[in-house]
Amino acid sequence: MLRLLVNGTERVVADDVDPETPLLWVLRDHLGLVGAKYGCGIGACGACTVHVDGKAVRSCTLPVSQVASKKVTTIEGLAENGKLHPLQQAWIDADVPQCGYCQAGQIMNAAALLNEKPKPTEADIHMAMTGNMCRCACYTRIRSAIMTASNQGGSNVRRG
Amino acid sequence: MSAAADMMSKFSQSDAYVAALIRDAETLPMPAGTMGRRGFLKLTTVGGVGLVLAFHLPGKAMAAGAPKVLNAFVRVSPDNVVTIYSKGPEIGQGIKTAFGLIIAEEMDADWKTVVVEQARVNPKVYGYQGAGGSTSIPRGWDQLRQAGAGAKAMLIAAAAKQWNVPASECTAQDSLVHHKASGKSATYGALAEAAAKLPAPDVASLKLKTRSEYRLLGKRYTGVDNMKVVTGQPLFGIDVQVPGMVYASYTKCPAVGGKVAGFNADEIKKMPGVIDAFALEGTGKPVEVMPGVAIIANSTWAAFKAKNALKVQWDESAASKDSTTAHEAKAKEIAASFPANPAVNVGNVDAAFANAAKTVEAYYDYGFVSHSPLEPMNTTAYWHDGVMEIWSPTQQATPGLALVSNMVGVPEDNVIIHQTRCGGGFGRRLMNDYMMEAAAIALKVKAPVKLQWKREDDFAHDFYRPGGFHQLKGAVDKDGRLDAWQEHFITYTTDGKTEVSGGNYSANLPYTTKAPNVRRATSMMPLLTPTGPWRGPRDNAQVFVNQSFMHELAVAANRDHVEFLLDVVARDVPDLRVKPGPNATFNPQRAAGVIKLCAEKAGWGKKRPKGTGLGLAWAFSYGGHVAEAVELSVDDKKKITVHKIVVVSDVGPVINLSGAENQAQGGAIDGLSTAMGLDISMEDGRIQQANFNNYPVLRIRSAPPVEVHFIQSDFPPTGLGEPAVPPLAAALGNAIFAATGERVRTMPLKKLGYSI
16 A cells, blocks of 8 residues: 655555556546646656655656655645745736646746755756746746745846 | 548538637627627526626527526625626636726726636527637627626615615725715625615616726736635646546547547456547547547546557548648749739739839748647546536637537537636637547546546647748839738648638738738648647738748838838728728727837847847737837857847737736747747658657746837727737847848748757
């Protein structure tokens, strides 16, 4: 029996679930957590990004058997004690989303970046966020929201 | 009829409703008076909890003895919450927020306590429900304003009656009615019950606000679903979960038109998690159900894994053999001679060429592109109790009802469509093929079934923006003015008679290329690959061609490009005069306005360092006048750095400044992304690109700052989903010419060695 620690809660994955199943589909189909999205299935778009032990991973290509006993955080678990993560608040305030489909992955990837670099430069943002595609192209606002969330101001962001 | 001819006839019928939508987009907004035929029917209490405002529609719906409460947009609850129902699909264009704001503005509702909910799909109640051609705002503008104003009038009347004062002495603001002389106030919530008992006002008696009276519109508002988006709550079609649900994949022939001759059914059915596998013949229409193999499983992954193991023997006797290399070669051949009987022939082109100070000839081409919204196609369908119940991320719910009803063989009343938020649209979801497939599969499954396409299915089975080829010749006279424009458009046909969807001349072109002598002809090559509208249909490619060539002519005339464009815009050519009519027509003053402001904001004429260039282009597209400028530099390896994009739009009054800016920025960057690197090619009928690893949608590191300006006017508002896309590619190409002297005549630019 496979046990996962998802958003601080132990979740049991049914025995009939193929251990090769990517974490994404276990989260979505078996655990009812639909925040992480399916976009490409090959780790090329970033819509499925979640954290495993605090690091951003592409859950669409990661077999669930590899995350047993590891700490999984999804967008549903990013807010703590009922308070939004600064990135979530910045995303709302900057009115980042258009269709919104990629945004959970964008935010999770940005959160991992801020864990490592609390004050990223624009070059850091570009490096870290390049794996996350936004088909609506909300990129200027994504850049601005990450700057705001890291207390570096959100407007007139300079390109690095 | 031969198999191939039968196939072509099915293909050619396939997008009638899309053609109708495009026609609609070109004539919007509706002429004044159309709305006047709709009167308020009544206000009524619903479940004892408030006021619902209703319209009635003229015509068939009423005659058929439909329910009397129709077109419900607004509910006021006793706790003073105003709930607004957004009838259209949210595909990322921000319509749910914009519709809410339009009603709240006229209603003088307190935006902080307004809740916007997705309306149910019901054409008898709401009329057409769909999104495309940037028509949501112009279609909804009068209807929604009247809904808001009507509700406010009822609430004021209720207060006036209660206080025994004239209604004319009462004012409303922030969901509160106030009577100044007596100092009395009451919330909308407190008045709702009483208001519901009053007779409804006549539409003609309602006084709508002028722009100077707006309290809400034109400011910045964050999207009404932002909280759900950033916390990962279920919103999209792919998020739908229905108790007892099973999962499906569907596999069609990689060359469109191929039929299933057999497949490894025994092997597939034995795979873990697989419940069933069967072939569907389908209807043979790409917008409905093409032949394929459905696999039903107990999870998405099990359905995908079995799909990967699927081996289908395809009968490709009538399937597509389309080949991009063959098309490109054939188009060049066709371009060598101009057709004898051009469809457009204004003035005397031959004389103009003979007397020209300068002539320029050029050949432009661009490839197919895919819509690739990030949410792959999916639909959940449940066939139960003689009802087909559907949850679908669609841009076209209303046509979906008819399609499903027809295929399933039940009346439209027995088709229920729940429209979910869409993870992007761009025109892809104008087609309901995936909805139809889910319904066809559900007929054979005794459970709710979620059909999930893989990304690879999405690339292989799109309705692509068709590629095209344009042979151009232009002339400038001795005064440096545009004198003649000759264009030969080599495009595609499926039925042998008409151009494929998205592959005919844009109706907007005559205004952007106004010359006293014009000749336009079309040649067509056969194509079976399905095509369709792609964000800014036709303009997204043809504005690249015509605005680049306009720049070539300005250079040949040795004139300033902006001055040259303004001259063309202002030119009076009797045969090309715009007939007075709906306001969404071309307007030379509005065109000149955006061009001038864009040049000013971009620093036109300023001295720039070597290797750096500024380019400009403009379009009249889907009701909007938009000019864009691109400032960039190009290095010796043809790597482009875009420093800044400026977008100036005139789409009438802006509803939500934040949403409008987001559309303009997204549209411009989509234009850049597509022009630089996106290309769909086909060989032996098979699409050669399978996923985002070989379809390089632009990423954040290449996304330049986009400065957005609006010229706000009192013209009725038009949409912003499309018009910011078309000018970008030409502005980009013109900037490259300014920086390097090299002319770009092919999209995507990566084919010419450019990168970003």
